[in-house]
Amino acid sequence: MSKRIALVGMPNTGKSTLFNRLTGAGARVGNWPGLTVELLSAKLLLGDSMVELVDLPGLHNLHGFSEDERVARHFIETQPVNGLLVVLNATQLERQLALVLQLKALGLPMLLVLNMADEAASRGIRIQVETLSASLGLPISLVSAKHGQGVPELRQALTAWLRQYPTPITAQARVLAEDDNIEHTLDTLLAQTVHVPPVLSPSHTDRLDHFLLHPWLGLPLFLLIMLGVFQVVYGLGTPLQDGLGWLLDALKTRWLAPAISGLPAWAISFLLEGLYDGIGTVMTFLPIIVVFFLAMAVVEDSGYLARAAFLMDALMSRMGLDGRAFVLQLMGFGCNVPAMMGARVIRSRAQRILTMMTIPFSLCSARLQVFLFFTTAVFSPRAAPWVLFSLYVISFAVTFLTAWIWRGRARKGADPLLMELPPYRLPTVSVLARQSLRESGHFLRQAGGFIILGVALVWFLTHFPLGAAPASPATLAGRLAGWMEPIFSPLGIDQLLSIALLFGFVAKEVVIGALAVIYGAGGDQLSGILAQRLDWIQAYSFMLFTLVYTPCLSALATLRREAGGSRYMWASLVWSLGIAWLLSFAFYQTARALTQ
Amino acid sequence: MTKFCSLNTVPAGRCYIIMRIDADADLSARMRALGLQPGRRIQVMRRSPFHGPIQVRSGQTDIIIRRADAAAIHVRPCDPNIEHSPANEPECN
Numbered sequence: 001m002s003k004r005i006a007l008v009g010m011p012n013t014g015k016s017t018l019f020n021r022l023t024g025a026g027a028r029v030g031n032w033p034g035l036t037v038e039l040l041s042a043k044l045l046l047g048d049s050m051v052e053l054v055d056l057p058g059l060h061n062l063h064g065f066s067e068d069e070r071v072a073r074h075f076i077e078t079q080p081v082n083g084l085l086v087v088l089n090a091t092q093l094e095r096q097l098a099l100v101l102q103l104k105a106l107g108l109p110m111l112l113v114l115n116m117a118d119e120a121a122s123r124g125i126r127i128q129v130e131t132l133s134a135s136l137g138l139p140i141s142l143v144s145a146k147h148g149q150g151v152p153e154l155r156q157a158l159t160a161w162l163r164q165y166p167t168p169i170t171a172q173a174r175v176l177a178e179d180d181n182i183e184h185t186l187d188t189l190l191a192q193t194v195h196v197p198p199v200l201s202p203s204h205t206d207r208l209d210h211f212l213l214h215p216w217l218g219l220p221l222f223l224l225i226m227l228g229v230f231q232v233v234y235g236l237g238t239p240l241q242d243g244l245g246w247l248l249d250a251l252k253t254r255w256l257a258p259a260i261s262g263l264p265a266w267a268i269s270f271l272l273e274g275l276y277d278g279i280g281t282v283m284t285f286l287p288i289i290v291v292f293f294l295a296m297a298v299v300e301d302s303g304y305l306a307r308a309a310f311l312m313d314a315l316m317s318r319m320g321l322d323g324r325a326f327v328l329q330l331m332g333f334g335c336n337v338p339a340m341m342g343a344r345v346i347r348s349r350a351q352r353i354l355t356m357m358t359i360p361f362s363l364c365s366a367r368l369q370v371f372l373f374f375t376t377a378v379f380s381p382r383a384a385p386w387v388l389f390s391l392y393v394i395s396f397a398v399t400f401l402t403a404w405i406w407r408g409r410a411r412k413g414a415d416p417l418l419m420e421l422p423p424y425r426l427p428t429v430s431v432l433a434r435q436s437l438r439e440s441g442h443f444l445r446q447a448g449g450f451i452i453l454g455v456a457l458v459w460f461l462t463h464f465p466l467g468a469a470p471a472s473p474a475t476l477a478g479r480l481a482g483w484m485e486p487i488f489s490p491l492g493i494d495q496l497l498s499i500a501l502l503f504g505f506v507a508k509e510v511v512i513g514a515l516a517v518i519y520g521a522g523g524d525q526l527s528g529i530l531a532q533r534l535d536w537i538q539a540y541s542f543m544l545f546t547l548v549y550t551p552c553l554s555a556l557a558t559l560r561r562e563a564g565g566s567r568y569m570w571a572s573l574v575w576s577l578g579i580a581w582l583l584s585f586a587f588y589q590t591a592r593a594l595t596q
Numbered sequence: 597m598t599k600f601c602s603l604n605t606v607p608a609g610r611c612y613i614i615m616r617i618d619a620d621a622d623l624s625a626r627m628r629a630l631g632l633q634p635g636r637r638i639q640v641m642r643r644s645p646f647h648g649p650i651q652v653r654s655g656q657t658d659i660i661i662r663r664a665d666a667a668a669i670h671v672r673p674c675d676p677n678i679e680h681s682p683a684n685e686p687e688c689n
Binding site (some may be wrong): 010015060061063091092094095099123125209211212215217218219269306309310311312313314315317322323416417418419421422423 | 603619622623625626627628629630641642643644645646647648649651654655656657658659660661662664665
């Protein structure tokens with residue numbers, strides 16, 4: 001019989017870190033019957049049995065009203081489990097124990113994990129673990145998920161615990177309306193078991209916050225930090241990218257080309273100029289993506305994002321959004337899809353939908369590739385980081401404009417903003433390594449599916465009929481581009497570039513691969529061709545259009561699913577195409593007029 | 597009924613005790629989950645610029661809350677070194 005444990009805890013307890021510690025990198029996202037959302041789960045071997053560990057969304061309260069809390073509660077109430085593994089932040093027991101008491105009423109076996117035990121000790125918080133365990137009647141393990149202390153012991157405890165409860169059971173889904181009772185129990189329990197020093201000495205967090213949340217320095221420092229992140233990404237990633245590009249090119253000329261020289265000409269063209277150049281050029285971005293996600297993980301894990309919400313809320317509230325929407329915008333720098341799913345924490349439907357409508361304008365890593373390629377090819381190394389930064393600024397400007405125009409109902413039914421400001425934490429190397437490993441895995445899988453298909457299709461369109469010169473007006477792609485010319489020529493985007501944009505609709509990762517196939521050149525060669533054919537105005541106009549023009553296919557599908565209807569998906573599509581065209585048109589025509 | 601101060605009006609850096617919360621069921625449940633409930637000692641840490649949210653510390657937890665929502669939390673000052681007893685509380689000002 002299959003065994004299943006649900007991992008439960010409040011946000012900011014290190015629940016995901018513990019999940020990763022216990023399961024390694026083998027997590028997968030699964031669908032659950034009756035749930036519209038996906039939950040992360042992984043198999044782990046405990047003793048002699050395979051156990052499925054399901055990571056439930058963080059919840060503050062079983063009575064919570066947020067989408068995440070509902071999901072977690074629904075799972076606990078409907079899915080049979082062998083037990084709940086409840087993660088608590090040892091530094092905040094005074095409010096986290098209430099959740100334990102609520103969960104206890106469900107009648108499921110429970111094992112408590114006090115995470116960040118080391119941090120609690122260093123803050124002078126003393127916990128009588130034996131007394132606590134005895135009063136609650138629950139086993140307790142102390143761990144530091146971040147550093148891995150106590151994790152082997154936890155595994156042993158879990159194994160023994162599972163032997164006690166070998167059969168999955170379903171929770172007693174009685175209504176848990178006994179909050180008063182729980183609070184009384186809680187106060188007694190706290191007084192007996194947790195000693196908190198009455199006045200905390202000013203911690204590192206307070207000293208840092210003095211500057212980072214300063215009324216006047218806070219926002220400039222935020223911009224400086226983000227600019228620093230891009231400089232790091234650019235400075236570290238680009239040389240690595242060049243190296244990988246050189247390697248792929250060498251492989252092609254020394255090994256691949258001679259190996260397939262016996263094949264017919266069209267097959268060689270398909271394999272070398274289609275698949276290899278297309279995929280290879282996309283692949284050279286892997287180092288940059290890894291560095292990018294590393295840098296974002298540092299910002300995210302440090303607890304700084306919640307500070308960004310604090311600083312930006314005043315501005316965001318004027319547009320019907322709140323500080324959380326700003327944080328989701330930053331998360332969208334990686335990929336828009338999880339950021340949209342993150343909007344579930346916003347309870348007001350109008351505000352949630354408005355937030356989801358703005359997220360596609362967040363400059364995701366797929367678009368970052370296109371911009372890195374173009375800025376490196378067309379702009380000087382000194383100008384390039386600033387060009388990139390300007391695109392991030394524009395991405396925010398379009399976000400704000402969208403929110404401002406569509407704010408309507410969201411502004412009236414404002415959702416109260418109430419969120420925790422976690423203490424600053426230094427991310428550990430192993431957490432970061434795992435994070436970037438997972439992101440690169442995601443990137444490679446994308447490359448494996450969408451991009452191979454995309455570049456193969458682009459090759460076919462640009463090389464069929466076979467006699468015609470590749471990508472010339474006689475080919476299918478040429479004809480398609482001819483039809484689209486009246487739309488794109490006022491933007492300074494030529495026919496060949498417009499073909500690449502067409503494929504970018506599927507996934508923006510395809511754009512560079514498609515260009516490689518269209519021009520029949522990869523890597524450095526392609527940069528050279530672009531530099532020759534485009535001046536900076538055309539290149540920037542193309543980048544503006546790429547930034548705004550349409551959410552990719554998966555983002556649209558997510559929007560449709562999360563907003564519960566295709567209305568918002570179509571609205572988002574039409575709105576972004578319209579605004580992209582206007583923006584590029586205004587930029588291109590003004591810049592041309594000024595430089596003439 | 598005694599008049600208490602609203603949390604959005606009190607200065608930063610001083611200790612206060614929550615006396616009453618006038619919010620709907622949803623919001624007060626969320627406040628409670630984050631440790632904001634009658635009887636708890638809290639302290640306003642800072643306010644964000646342009647009339648943005650305020651940062652409040654309750655026990656070991658820092659919370660950000662908008663001023664409009666903080667207005668629902670009624671507090672009175674406390675002296676952090678003396679145990680809370682309603683008899684010798686200073687008047688709210």
